[in-house]
Structures are given as C-alpha cells and as structure tokens.
Amino acid sequence: MTDLLATAVDALGGDERAGQVAMAEAVAHAFDTGEHLVVQAGTGTGKSLAYLVPAIARAVETDCPVVVSTATIALQRQLVERDLPRLIESLERLLPRSPRYAILKGRGNYLCLNKIHNGSEADGPEDALFEPTATTALGRDVQKLTSWASSTDNGDRDELTPGVSDRSWSQVSVSARECLGVTRCPFGAECFAEKARAVAGKADVVVTNHALLAIDAISEAPVLPEHDLLVVDEAHELVDRVTTVATQELSSTPLAVAVRRITKLVEPEHVERMESATNALASAIRDGLAGRIDTLDDGLAAALAALRDASAAARRAIPTSTSDPAAAAARTEAIAAIDDIADTCSRILESFRLEVPDRTDVVWLARDDVRGSAHLRVAPLSVAGLLRGGLFNRATAVLTSATLAPGGSFDAIAAQWGLRSEKIENTENTEDVQWRGIDVGSPFKHAKSGILYVSSHLPPPGRDGTGSAEQLAEIAALISAARGRTLGLFSSMRAAAAAAEEMRERLDTTILCQGDDATAALVEKFAADPETSLFGTLSLWQGVDVPGPSLSLVIIDRIPFPRPDDPLLAARQRAVTARGGNGFMAVAASHAALLLAQGAGRLLRRVDDKGVVAVLDSRMATARYGRYLRDSLPPFWFTTDRDTVLGALDRLTAGATA
Numbered sequence: 150m151t152d153l154l155a156t157a158v159d160a161l162g163g164d165e166r167a168g169q170v171a172m173a174e175a176v177a178h179a180f181d182t183g184e185h186l187v188v189q190a191g192t193g194t195g196k197s198l199a200y201l202v203p204a205i206a207r208a209v210e211t212d213c214p215v216v217v218s219t220a221t222i223a224l225q226r227q228l229v230e231r232d233l234p235r236l237i238e239s240l241e242r243l244l245p246r247s248p249r250y251a252i253l254k255g256r257g258n259y260l261c262l263n264k265i266h267n268g269s270e271a272d273g274p275e276d277a278l279f280e281p282t283a284t285t286a287l288g289r290d291v292q293k294l295t296s297w298a299s300s301t302d303n304g305d306r307d308e309l310t311p312g313v314s315d316r317s318w319s320q321v322s323v324s325a326r327e328c329l330g331v332t333r334c335p336f337g338a339e340c341f342a343e344k345a346r347a348v349a350g351k352a353d354v355v356v357t358n359h360a361l362l363a364i365d366a367i368s369e370a371p372v373l374p375e376h377d378l379l380v381v382d383e384a385h386e387l388v389d390r391v392t393t394v395a396t397q398e399l400s401s402t403p404l405a406v407a408v409r410r411i412t413k414l415v416e417p418e419h420v421e422r423m424e425s426a427t428n429a430l431a432s433a434i435r436d437g438l439a440g441r442i443d444t445l446d447d448g449l450a451a452a453l454a455a456l457r458d459a460s461a462a463a464r465r466a467i468p469t470s471t472s473d474p475a476a477a478a479a480r481t482e483a484i485a486a487i488d489d490i491a492d493t494c495s496r497i498l499e500s501f502r503l504e505v506p507d508r509t510d511v512v513w514l515a516r517d518d519v520r521g522s523a524h525l526r527v528a529p530l531s532v533a534g535l536l537r538g539g540l541f542n543r544a545t546a547v548l549t550s551a552t553l554a555p556g557g558s559f560d561a562i563a564a565q566w567g568l569r570s571e572k573i574e575n576t577e578n579t580e581d582v583q584w585r586g587i588d589v590g591s592p593f594k595h596a597k598s599g600i601l602y603v604s605s606h607l608p609p610p611g612r613d614g615t616g617s618a619e620q621l622a623e624i625a626a627l628i629s630a631a632r633g634r635t636l637g638l639f640s641s642m643r644a645a646a647a648a649a650e651e652m653r654e655r656l657d658t659t660i661l662c663q664g665d666d667a668t669a670a671l672v673e674k675f676a677a678d679p680e681t682s683l684f685g686t687l688s689l690w691q692g693v694d695v696p697g698p699s700l701s702l703v704i705i706d707r708i709p710f711p712r713p714d715d716p717l718l719a720a721r722q723r724a725v726t727a728r729g730g731n732g733f734m735a736v737a738a739s740h741a742a743l744l745l746a747q748g749a750g751r752l753l754r755r756v757d758d759k760g761v762v763a764v765l766d767s768r769m770a771t772a773r774y775g776r777y778l779r780d781s782l783p784p785f786w787f788t789t790d791r792d793t794v795l796g797a798l799d800r801l802t803a804g805a806t807a
C-alpha cells in the first residue's frame with residue numbers, strides 16, 4: 150500500500166506526508182479486517198488519495214466495487230475530474246488491470262426523456278408551458294432543457310451551466326417513485342439515469358453523494374451497485390444529509406400538485422374529497438405556532454386522518470396500468486404524489502401513538518413568513534439505527550473529514566452514526582459495532598502559524614443576534630490591524646448584514662457581504678484583493694477555500710449553538726437527557742464544536758499560511774464548555790490578550806505588503 154501511495158503521490162507531483170501514509174495504511178487495514186474506521190484528517194493531509202489508493206487496489210483485486218460518497222458537488226467533481234483520472238493513469242501499470250470509475254446520483258438528478266416527450270402538464274401552472282412560444286421564465290427554462298436533452302451525453306443536472314431553478318428542473322425530471330420503470334418506459338433504452346446505473350455497475354470505484362447513500366440504506370430495492378466497502382468523505386455532513394432524505398413534509402404546493410395529477414384520472418367526487426381534505430389541513434395548521442408538536446390536537450388529528458383516507462381512496466380509484474406512454478407517465482406521477490401524502494399522514498399519526506420518550510419521529514410546524522405558508526414536517530429523532538442497519542451492517546465503512554472529534558473525542562459523532570450506542574457513558578455495551586477512530590493530524594504547524602484569540606473582555610452575546618457596540622468596535626480594530634483580509638463568519642444573516650453596514654461606515658477597506666452577489670463571485674473577489682473582507686453566514690463556514698494572504702483573519706461573532714427553537718435538535722437533546730446523558734453537550738455543544746472547527750479551518754489552507762481566528766464570544770473563555778470547544782479546534786496558539794493579537798496582525802500585514 151505504501152508503495153502504491155508513493156507512486157501516486159510522486160506522479161501527481163506531491164510530497165510524502167506522514168498523515169496521508171498513516172491514513173492509507175489504516176484504510177487498507179479496515180478493508181482487510183472489516184472493522185469500520187473513523188479518520189479525522191486535517192486540511193492538507195491529502196485524504197482523498199489516502200482512501201482512493203487502497204480503494205482502487207482492493208476493488209481491482211476483488212472485482213467488487215468500492216462506493217465513495219461525498220456531501221458536496223465540489224468534492225465530487227474533484228474526485229471524478231481530477232483525482233481519479235490522474236491516479237488511475239499513475240497506478241494502472243502496477244495493477245493487474247486498468248481500474249474503472251463512475252459517478253452515480255439519484256434519479257432526479259438526470260433528465261427524464263419520457264417526461265420531456267410524454268410528460269403530463271399537471272405540474273405546471275400554465276397550460277402553455279410546453280408551447281414553443283411560452284414566455285414565462287419557467288417556460289423558457291423548459292425549452293432550454295428540452296433542447297439540451299438532444300445535445301447532452303449524460304443528462305446530469307450538475308453539468309448544465311447556467312443552471313435552472315428546482316421548479317424548472319422538476320418539469321423535466323422524475324423521482325424514483327415517479328419513474329415508469331425501464332421495461333415499461335418507451336425511452337428505457339436511452340434513459341440517462343439507467344445508463345449511469347449501467348456504467349456504475351461495471352465500475353471499480355463508484356462516486357456518489359450522501360443523499361443517494363441514504364436512499365440506498367432506506368429503500369428495500371438497492372439503488373447503488375452491490376458493494377462491501379464504503380468510503381464516506383465529508384462525513385461530518387452525513388447525519389444532516391440522511392435526516393433530510395428521511396424527512397417528509399405536508400405543504401400546499403405538493404398537495405395542489407397531487408390534486409391536479411389525479412384530476413383527469415379519477416371521478417370528480419375523489420377530486421372534491423381530496424380538495425376538501427387539503428383545505429381542512431390548511432385550516433388546521435394556518436394559525437398554529439411554529440415549533441415542535443408534542444401533543445396532537447383533535448382538529449389536526451382529524452384533518453390528517455381525513456387526508457390520509459381521501460388519498461387512499463383516490464389511489465384505489467386510479468385506473469390500472471395503460472400502454473399509452475403519456476397516460477402511463479401521468480398515472481405513475483399521480484400515484485407517487487398521492488402515496489407520498491398518504492404515507493406522510495400515516496407516519497405523523499403513528500408517531501403520536503407512542504409516549505414522548507418512546508417516539509422515533511419528531512413532528513413540527515414550520516412557517517414561511519415571506520410566503521405566509523405553514524408546513525408540517527416529520528423527521529427521525531435519530532438516524533443511528535438507519536445507518537447501522539442500512540450501511541454498517543452491509544459494508545465496511547471508512548468515514549472521514551477534517552472535523553469529526555468535538556472536544557477531542559469521536560464518541561459523540563459515533564453515537565449519532567449508530568457505531569456506538571447512545572447509552573449513558575461507561576455503561577457496559579455489547580451492541581457496539583466494531584470500529585476504531587484515528588486522528589492523523591495535519592501537516593500544518595498550527596501553534597506556529599495560527600493564533601486562536603477569544604475576546605474575553607466583551608459582554609456575552611445578546612439574544613437578538615446582532616453585535617453589541619463593544620463587539621462592533623472589536624471587529625473594526627481587528628480588521629484595521631489586518632488591513633482587510635478578513636473572513637467574517639456570523640451566526641445569522643442579520644448579524645452579518647448589520648456588521649457589514651457598520652464596517653463600511655468605519656473602515657476604508659472594502660467589505661463584501663453574502664447576498665450582495667452570488668456567493669462564488671463574492672469569494673472570487675475576496676480572494677483576488679487582499680484588502681477586501683467578506684462577511685457571511687453558514688455556507689461560508691464550510692465552503693471557503695482561499696489560500697494565501699487574502700485570508701489572514703477569521704472572525705467568528707458567536708459560538709454557533711443551534712437555535713433553541715430548532716425542533717429537531719431540541720428533541721434530540723431532550724432524548725439524550727431523558728436517557729441520563731448530557732443532552733446539551735451531546736447535541737448543542739457538539740454541533741457548535743464541529744461548526745467552529747469548520748469555520749476555524751478556513752484560516753490555514755496551505756503550509757505557509759499564517760493568521761488569526763478571533764472568536765468574539767467571551768463564553769468560549771469563561772463558560773464550563775469553553776475548554777471543550779477550544780479542544781475541538783486545530784491546536785492554534787491560544788490567547789485572550791487583545792494587544793498581542795492586534796500586534797501580531799500588524800506584523801503579519803506589514804510582512805505581506807512589504
């Protein structure tokens with residue numbers, strides 16, 4: 150393994166890195182023994198090579214593919230367009246045959262030719278949607294997509310530039326439930342999704358995303374090629390992505406679509422019954438307060454039961470299969486929509502049959518104040534059982550990320566994944582899955598290259614989310630000392646915008662704020678001009694990769710605890726507390742710790758980068774959990790001394806501009 154890795158690193162023009170070698174050996178060991186592996190590998194480790202080299206070697210040796218799952222399109226692209234082609238070229242002479250790789254996404258990511266040619270108009274509000282003269286933005290998008298269908302090789306949405314809205318894309322794509330099935334579909338032989346599956350079926354390395362991985366774990370019919378080895382990169386995102394896939398919703402748009410879809414297929418009495426049931430549900434939730442629902446009131450229970458029964462009756466009334474492709478597509482889409490409603494109503498009603506401590510689902514009412522709409526959502530309290538049964542009992546998994554060990558321990562995340570059972574600490578536990586966690590560190594010298602500064606003199610952040618006068622003065626002083634070069638990571642868009650407005654008044658360097666332009670364009674401007682600062686919120690915490698002096702200061706306005714009214718995380722916290730654990734530490738603090746580590750990880754992107762991470766939340770220095778949060782970050786040199794930090798930024802800036 151070490152030789153293969155050395156050959157690959159050499160061919161790709163890199164240097165040997167101890168962490169990368171340790172990780173590759175651990176991955177190979179996991180593949181040999183079947184013991185799951187959790188690897189924290191800091192920025193600069195070169196972790197994709199450290200898992201791809203053993204994955205390729207193993208897949209070629211056993212003729213059984215390795216599935217590699219990522220959270221972001223950026224990493225997916227990096228693997229498929231850069232890492233895998235170069236790696237394979239460098240390794241093929243050392244392997245018994247040339248390895249093959251493929252990318253596979255969920256069906257809804259590919260154009261559906263049947264929908265384009267035989268699609269029903271039930272989803273579009275305008276009758277003229279598919280007319281060549283359509284003048285709406287939606288109509289124009291559909292025309293564009295229809296003509297793209299005849300030129301694209303793979304129908305993959307991510308290859309369409311510029312892209313289109315979800316609403317436009319939904320006019321030319323289907324979910325797995327809405328697909329006619331390859332044998333019944335008149336376009337089965339040309340289907341983009343089926344072709345991608347066929348190519349993936351012959352590949353040694355199949356690159357996919359966490360959403361499809363979750364669908365594969367949940368569904369009875371496999372959607373990924375049979376595999377016994379799995380690599381989950383960006384694994385810190387796994388719980389959220391799987392939770393999203395396992396969440397269902399009742400809201401006005403899909404309900405209206407379902408009614409439209411059945412209109413031409415069933416007797417008017419069924420349509421009227423569905424309309425009346427959807428109206429009753431809308432009335433039952435219209436004035437409800439947003440938040441978790443622990444007790445189902447009679448009115449809402451009756452509305453859900455009526456909608457479930459109306460959906461089931463309409464489903465039974467849909468005529469049996471037809472050979473006409475357009476009619477078959479309309480029928481399949483109607484069934485998918487109506488089944489989804491019936492399933493969601495049943496799931497919500499079922500969840501309330503159990504007492505609160507025994508419930509496995511959380512139900513809440515969400516409001517969209519801009520649109521004035523309300524939706525009911527149901528999500529799993531925990532995805533641990535799902536991951537354990539659907540992933541870890543089926544394949545040997547390697548889970549990796551730069552941030553997996555909040556407070557220096559893998560326990561919290563392993564419990565969320567179902568590797569370690571979420572029982573009280575120190576309890577004898579015979580159900581644990583066999584796994585091991587390693588931290589291979591980072592090639593960066595954090596203590597020499599970076600300072601972690603906590604403004605312990607500032608008052609604790611207030612509840613309204615925007616910064617105090619003292620905090621704004623601190624931001625101005627830090628940015629002045631750094632002469633721009635600042636990435637401001639805020640816990641809310643409101644706080645970011647307020648701070649940006651204030652700094653534009655006070656400072657003579659440029660302040661960009663998320664929302665002023667597309668985020669990618671803002672990051673490009675920020676990287677191009679060192680004296681520019683960029684403020685923003687969540688997507689910047691994880692998505693900015695700007696090496697060099699343009700990013701010398703990361704400001705974090707407050708510890709990113711989840712909002713106390715986040716229904717799912719609050720329910721998860723309550724469940725851990727009810728079992729005798731520390732719900733705050735297991736859920737809120739570990740969530741904040743992982744985000745902090747991600748945010749602080751924006752600072753050093755190259756071995757020669759230097760700078761400061763400034764956390765403007767005094768609780769990080771004074772609260773009992775402050776130590777735990779600091780231990781979750783890379784090992785920067787720590788100080789609360791303001792003058793020391795301002796001096797260091799001054800010297801750094803002088804060095805950069807000299």
Ligand code: SF4
Pocket residue numbers: 256260261262263264323327328329330331334335336337340341342343
């Ligand atoms: S097989 Fe399914 S996804 Fe493919 S073209 Fe037919 S309906 Fe669309």
